[in-house]
Amino acid sequence: MVVYSFYIFDRHAECIYKKKWAPRPTSTGSKTQQANGLADGAPQPKALSAEDDAKLVFGTIFSLRNMVRKLGGEDDRFISYRTGQYKLHYYETPTSLKFVMVTDTKTNNLRIVLHQIYVSLYVEFVVKNPLSPIEHPGGIGVNCEMFELGVEQFVNASLMS
Amino acid sequence: MTSAQGLKSLPQANMAASSHQPSAVQRAPQQLRTPSNRKTIYDRNLNRTRTAELSRASFAYLFGEMVSYAQKRVTGIQDLERKYHIPDAHNEWSRVWAYCIANHFLRLNEQGYPLGLRLLPLLLYREPPRTSVRPNRILPLLQFIHGPFWRHLFGRTADAIEHSSTANNEYMISDNEPLVNQYISVPKEMNQLNCAAYVAGMIEGVCDGCGLKAAVSAHNGGTEMWPGKTVFLIRFDEGVIEREGLLDAKK
Amino acid sequence: MASNKAARDGEKIWKTNVDKVNAELVTLTYGTMVAQLCSDFNHKYGEVNQQLDKMGYNIGMRLIEDFFAKSGVQRCGNLRETAETISKIGFKMFLNITPTVSNWSADNKSFSLIFDENPLADCVELPNDGRAQDELWFSNIFCGILRGALEMVQMQVEAHYVADVLRGDETTEMRITLLRYMEDEMPPDDE
Numbered sequence: 314m315v316v317y318s319f320y321i322f323d324r325h326a327e328c329i330y331k332k333k334w335a336p337r338p339t340s341t342g343s344k345t346q347q348a349n350g351l352a353d354g355a356p357q358p359k360a361l362s363a364e365d366d367a368k369l370v371f372g373t374i375f376s377l378r379n380m381v382r383k384l385g386g387e388d389d390r391f392i393s394y395r396t397g398q399y400k401l402h403y404y405e406t407p408t409s410l411k412f413v414m415v416t417d418t419k420t421n422n423l424r425i426v427l428h429q430i431y432v433s434l435y436v437e438f439v440v441k442n443p444l445s446p447i448e449h450p451g452g453i454g455v456n457c458e459m460f461e462l463g464v465e466q467f468v469n470a471s472l473m474s
Numbered sequence: 475m476t477s478a479q480g481l482k483s484l485p486q487a488n489m490a491a492s493s494h495q496p497s498a499v500q501r502a503p504q505q506l507r508t509p510s511n512r513k514t515i516y517d518r519n520l521n522r523t524r525t526a527e528l529s530r531a532s533f534a535y536l537f538g539e540m541v542s543y544a545q546k547r548v549t550g551i552q553d554l555e556r557k558y559h560i561p562d563a564h565n566e567w568s569r570v571w572a573y574c575i576a577n578h579f580l581r582l583n584e585q586g587y588p589l590g591l592r593l594l595p596l597l598l599y600r601e602p603p604r605t606s607v608r609p610n611r612i613l614p615l616l617q618f619i620h621g622p623f624w625r626h627l628f629g630r631t632a633d634a635i636e637h638s639s640t641a642n643n644e645y646m647i648s649d650n651e652p653l654v655n656q657y658i659s660v661p662k663e664m665n666q667l668n669c670a671a672y673v674a675g676m677i678e679g680v681c682d683g684c685g686l687k688a689a690v691s692a693h694n695g696g697t698e699m700w701p702g703k704t705v706f707l708i709r710f711d712e713g714v715i716e717r718e719g720l721l722d723a724k725k
Numbered sequence: 726m727a728s729n730k731a732a733r734d735g736e737k738i739w740k741t742n743v744d745k746v747n748a749e750l751v752t753l754t755y756g757t758m759v760a761q762l763c764s765d766f767n768h769k770y771g772e773v774n775q776q777l778d779k780m781g782y783n784i785g786m787r788l789i790e791d792f793f794a795k796s797g798v799q800r801c802g803n804l805r806e807t808a809e810t811i812s813k814i815g816f817k818m819f820l821n822i823t824p825t826v827s828n829w830s831a832d833n834k835s836f837s838l839i840f841d842e843n844p845l846a847d848c849v850e851l852p853n854d855g856r857a858q859d860e861l862w863f864s865n866i867f868c869g870i871l872r873g874a875l876e877m878v879q880m881q882v883e884a885h886y887v888a889d890v891l892r893g894d895e896t897t898e899m900r901i902t903l904l905r906y907m908e909d910e911m912p913p914d915d916e
Contacts, residue, residue: 406793432794441787442657523748526749529744530743531819533750627749
């Protein structure tokens with residue numbers, strides 16, 4: 314199982330944290346797109362800047378979430394979606410924080426993992442840290458050492474195994 | 475060494491809010507209004523909240539706001555210079571930075587001070603009669619801080635007491651994992667910052683309350699095993715050491 | 726009954742899921758904070774109330790995340806449910822008290838929280854300067870906390886104290902009014 318990237322969006326629709334592990338494969342690079350996703354040599358066609366990437370991800374989950382609510386009622390929510398190339402896992406807190414993880418298609422549902430990142434990393438190290446601001450325009454304060462380390466360990470331990 | 479004098483006369487000595495002291499309640503000529511069911515501090519048992527608990531998070535949030543508030547307010551620069559001997563004053567930027575940090579310390583230290591002063595009589599009052607004596611020598615005082623005082627506030631004793639090998643008036647109490655720092659992740663460039671300055675202030679209050687004046691500061695003493703270890707450096711006034719010497723000589 | 730269930734949940738969360746600390750550390754910390762503010766603002770109690778509210782607002786915005794993370798509670802459907810959750814789970818979880826919800830307005834948009842106990846004010850007597858009892862709301866931080874916390878779940882509220890035993894009133898009562906539900910924020914359109 315491979316984790317490609319991880320994002321957190323706040324209630325102002327801003328991406329306050331992003332981290333990339335392996336580049337996400339794209340269909341045009343399919344010949345080199347082995348499961349490890351680390352195949353450098355293959356130039357990534359129309360590589361998006363990190364910001365554009367985050368914006369696209371947000372746009373997608375925002376529309377999807379609203380559509381799901383329209384179809385399935387106010388309390389319905391989407392959990393993940395899968396394409397031919399990747400799977401996107403989604404968890405939204407009652408405070409409208411959105412946790413997103415993009416992995417390879419074989420990965421099981423990660424909603425619980427995202428919830429755990431919220432509960433035991435985000436709340437403990439970002440929210441409770443008085444030296445980190447309350448809101449995080451531009452991501453300030455989320456990228457503190459303890460949170461970074463935690464995410465890294467979390468992904469290594471519980472996902473890469 | 476005794477440069478924290480400026481702190482002592484500080485705030486709210488005249489404020490009754492949160493007064494915990496069992497004695498010395500001043501009633502001004504005009505009486506305060508009280509509800510008819512007499513829900514006032516005089517009608518409550520002083521031991522009522524002795525073992526009461528609240529969530530650690532609620533402390534963390536209050537403390538956090540206190541830290542940010544302390545960060546925002548500025549006090550006189552001379553105080554800081556006296557207390558922290560800020561070294562490379564020729565470098566403008568590092569001086570500004572150092573001031574910010576020192577200022578931060580100072581305010582937290584200041585806020586802890588009245589707590590120590592108030593807890594001292596309360597804790598003594600609760601000790602069994604035989605040990606309910608105010609410590610008046612250095613060692614019993616340090617043991618009181620390391621033991622009952624720490625246990626009451628943090629649920630366990632502190633981790634060590636040491637006497638400095640270089641300065642006769644310096645003692646150190648250390649805590650391997652200070653509760654007040656549990657949620658605080660200090661950025662690298664501010665590595666001098668230690669919010670346990672608040673606890674240092676409390677210790678200072680206890681020392682003062684016992685008549686053994688001291689300046690107390692909190693320092694990072696992280697080790698491989700205890701990255702958050704904090705050392706509280708207690709520097710007693712020369713007068714205190716002198717008296718200690720005289721008392722020892724008398725024996 | 727939703728209220729009973731909330732009370733049971735609150736009790737359970739308090740017992741099993743909350744790290745505790747000595748109450749006097751919190752009480753004295755808050756007392757020192759208010760005393761410090763009074764001295765910083767030269768005993769202009771109106772400004773102290775405002776500052777407390779502001780600090781509470783900051784706390785509320787953080788605390789709500791902790792609340793959801795620890796309690797596993799979902800968003801509430803209406804204000805009545807919200808009120809019960811605040812009292813039975815919120816206050817229980819952080820302060821081990823459950824203020825009473827009462828005095829609903831006819832339009833169901835405002836209610837009161839009545840505090841029989843208040844750990845923050847446990848060992849407090851207001852200064853006897855002839856003004857504090859008329860001007861200072863010692864626990865005003867709670868108003869800010871509720872305002873900040875509810876804003877994070879898209880509810881804009883107004884909260885203020887109407888009575889406090891520290892002022893000689895018979896009860897301690899806070900009034901909370903829902904002003905409006907806030908919309909989801911959209912990403913800025915930059916195409």
